[in-house]
Amino acid sequence: MVVLLFGTATPASAIQDGLWYLAGAMNINKNSRLFFRISFIILVLHLVSCKKDETDTGPVPPSLKVWLHRVNTIDKAKKFEYAYSGFELDVQFDTATSTFLVKHDLTDTTHLDFTTWLSAISSPGRLGYWLDFKNLSVGNAQASLTVLLQLRKTFNLTQYPIVIESTNPSCLPPFDTLNFRISYYIPAFDPSTLTKEEEQYYRSFIETAVMESGSKTISGYYFQHDYMKKWFPGMNKLLWYLDSYQTSARDSIISITSKDPMVEILLVAEDYQDGCCFSNAR
Numbered sequence: 001m002v003v004l005l006f007g008t009a010t011p012a013s014a015i016q017d018g019l020w021y022l023a024g025a026m027n028i029n030k031n032s033r034l035f036f037r038i039s040f041i042i043l044v045l046h047l048v049s050c051k052k053d054e055t056d057t058g059p060v061p062p063s064l065k066v067w068l069h070r071v072n073t074i075d076k077a078k079k080f081e082y083a084y085s086g087f088e089l090d091v092q093f094d095t096a097t098s099t100f101l102v103k104h105d106l107t108d109t110t111h112l113d114f115t116t117w118l119s120a121i122s123s124p125g126r127l128g129y130w131l132d133f134k135n136l137s138v139g140n141a142q143a144s145l146t147v148l149l150q151l152r153k154t155f156n157l158t159q160y161p162i163v164i165e166s167t168n169p170s171c172l173p174p175f176d177t178l179n180f181r182i183s184y185y186i187p188a189f190d191p192s193t194l195t196k197e198e199e200q201y202y203r204s205f206i207e208t209a210v211m212e213s214g215s216k217t218i219s220g221y222y223f224q225h226d227y228m229k230k231w232f233p234g235m236n237k238l239l240w241y242l243d244s245y246q247t248s249a250r251d252s253i254i255s256i257t258s259k260d261p262m263v264e265i266l267l268v269a270e271d272y273q274d275g276c277c278f279s280n281a282r
Contacts (some may be wrong), residue, residue, distance in 0.1 A: 030135035038191075048167035064254065064257060064258040064264070065128065066254055067265070067268075068080050068083070068088065069242060070088060070269075071088065071089055072090055072104060072112075073112070074117060074120040074121075077120065078120065085127065085160070086128030086265070087128075088163075089128060089129065090104040090134055091103075091114060092133075092134045092197075093131055093136070093147070095140050099115065100115075100144070101114070102114055102117050106134070109271060113269055115154075124156075128163075129157065129162045130265065130267070133164055136164075136171045137168065141171045141174055147182075148164075152179075158179060159179075163180075163238065165182075167185045172213040172215055173183065173213060173214050176214060182215045184209050184218050184219070185219050186209055186219065186220045191223070206249050216236055218238070220237075220268075222239050222241040224239075225263070229260065230233070236263075237263045238267075239257065241266060242269045245269060259264075
């Protein structure tokens with residue numbers, strides 16, 4: 001009745017005046033006036049919710065996260081803990097001790113385990129993590145997942161993404177759970193040097209790997225971004241830009257990358273040498 005009298009675009013105050021007018025004209029008692037008040041409140045809440053529905057355009061694309069590349073030492077983690085919202089680390093799983101070791105090269109003899117690394121920083125739960133899993137295999141996938149789940153619980157790593165990245169797509173599916181994000185690390189080719197045949201070859205190669213892993217996310221170098229957009233426009237993307245420490249250069253890349261809503265994380269480098277991780281090669 002109110003809609004017929006006043007229309008859907010009528011201000012709430014006008015509707016209230018109209019209700020009071022009807023109540024007075026009909027000589028309605030105080031109890032009935034209370035009913036009208038309650039009805040008015042319900043009506044206003046309904047109109048507000050309808051207005052919200054009309055203007056809802058769906059979920060807002062996530063803003064680009066800028067994380068720090070190769071934080072493989074405790075010193076580096078402590079130095080930049082509050083400068084970034086997430087870190088990328090290289091990890092290898094040691095089946096003999098059922099621990100993750102934080103190191104890049106298989107020949108690296110350091111024995112910094114991920115538990116010690118996490119314990120050394122003040123607020124591990126406030127960070128996101130991108131784990132470049134260097135030796136993920138059929139033989140260690142289940143055991144390493146069990147350890148990661150325990151670390152997630154122990155250090156309350158539940159609020160932000162934990163990226164599990166690997167070049168071995170067939171071993172990624174078990175990690176596609178909770179706040180873990182699996183990502184297929186695409187081959188390190190330079191698209192600008194490819195022939196048309198090579199471009200198609202890599203497209204097919206990546207498509208097969210994605211199907212094998214079930215991943216909705218692929219990761220690669222910044223210079224592969226256009227190739228990834230061209231052939232995999234609907235996939236989430238993780239990138240790294242390691243070519244410059246200059247703030248102006250990095251800011252420019254961040255600005256350009258943020259225009260693509262499918263890029264969720266961009267890794268950047270810092271000019272910081274801590275004894276093991278100065279190289280910007282992945």
